[in-house]
Amino acid sequence: MRAMVYRGPYRIRVEEKEMPRIEHPNDAIVRVTKAAICGSDLHIYHGMMPDTRVGQTFGHEFIGVVEEVGPSVQSLKRGDRVMVPFNIFCGSCFFCARQLYANCHNVNPNATAVGGIYGYSHTTGGYDGGQAEFVRVPFADVGPSLIPEWMDEEDALMLTDACPTGYFGAQLGEIQEGDVVVVFGAGPVGLFAAKSSWLMGAGRVIVIDHLDYRLEKAREFAHAETYNFAEYDDIVVHMKKITDYLGADVAIDAVGAEADGAFFQHVTAAKLKLQGGSPVALNWAIDSVRKGGTIAVVGAYGPLFSSIKFGDAMNKGLTIRANQTSVKRHWPRLFEHVKNGILKPSDIVTHRIPLEHIAEGYHMFSSKLDNCIKPIVVPN
């Protein structure tokens, strides 16, 4: 089969690879019909995540058609159209029994600090991902769901990660009616976080980024008030000014490991890999939110240390809430919102790329060319 493979930082190519096979009785093999490149894929593409091995296939956002099922699979059969959450989870461990699917303890031997994720280094279990023609899907009775007849395929694809993650970010913020919410990052997750903040009753939603075309999308898609931090000497001071010197009630970090805005922090983290992630957005969140406020972190960071301004967080009495999203837990509600027209996740898709051109797709997304917000990969 054809699959994208990692060759080293900033380098990938498409190769002929062995077909995945059933390795566990509850596995399924899925023929990928659409995959997406996630902003967090860029962290492994840039070599920031420890134990990212040459030859691995990336891709944790994908949908497809069931090609083969293991002997114990009961809920799926060959030919079913499925959407697969980015989490790999067993459904029966201590954490899954409490609906913390993202924290499953039975699928990642390499680390206990993170669950299993498709195509996201060995730190998340060493599974190949979906930017390929076929992919192995463990626990087929637990993870994937049939794509409802009425649902658009690109909407289904966005529901495998970006949309639930943004929605979960707004939930982590524990938004109450009328709250002022600031979202750092106008990428796919930030856009969904801003949109979801309104659904939870926010009174004002502010989005911060440095890419004008993304801020424009935030205004149009998420009805947000936007600021380009590159235009301000100090975005934190500006945040205080526009909130009458109080600060926002809730801040959402939807940027993660490659946050920009402070040259030293970005270069030591993203280029030199001396930190688990650039903490610029998180530090801005800590400083922008009001005392007693809440910070939600859904931007992805690596396991190494980062220079977080924890003293400020402590002295301000902040609540910091963070996790990977347990995607499937959110599907019933999000399906409802998509069906009712409240959410149209595929509105953020900007590019559709054949698998054979995926190297250019990654470069475009990484270098922010051609107003790219969300690229989709089509294997065939």
Added chain:
Amino acid sequence: MPYTADWPRARPPLEEVKRTIPGWGVDKDFKDRPAVPMERFDPTLTGAHWDFPERQVEYWPRERSPEHKFLTPVFGTACPPRGLSGMIRKYAYRLGEGKSSHWLLLMAADRVDVVESMVEAVLQGRPDNPLTESGLKAEFTRDGLGSRLGKNRVDLKHQPLDLLLVAAPWLIAGYVGFAAARSLGGKKKKRRRRELQPAGRY
């Protein structure tokens, strides 16, 4: 203002927000949100029909964190450890996740893996091509110049470093090759000079 007890928050009137934002407040009820409470115990919801999953066959000694009691019943089988990078990885997995050395060794193994794979690719007759693999073609097909020129983008300050990072393995390999050739050449020269010395000089 926060300097007095009564501080009307800096936001538009809620009536206006409700009128203009589609779907405003549909998930306002905190208790009715899908992730609330954070831990909701119900093992019957997931579709799992086992108490503990059947174990996947382990075809090679699978590296695992010492913070796990045993190998997890299911695991990924992509890219088994190999070569020098594999040895470093196996050593790293003897250290706990709380140690920075665990992660730094894994990062080091990643860099060694890149060099090993470059050599292997040459031997297999399919050498790496940094130009195609880094997708530079997109600079011409996806408006590389227009996406940057006149834009107030802070990432433009450090983007040139990306080129250096891509070129680094080749620069290092080139330097090592050059240094090796020079030292080999130096040794040969010395030997020849010694042979040309007139007898009886020592």
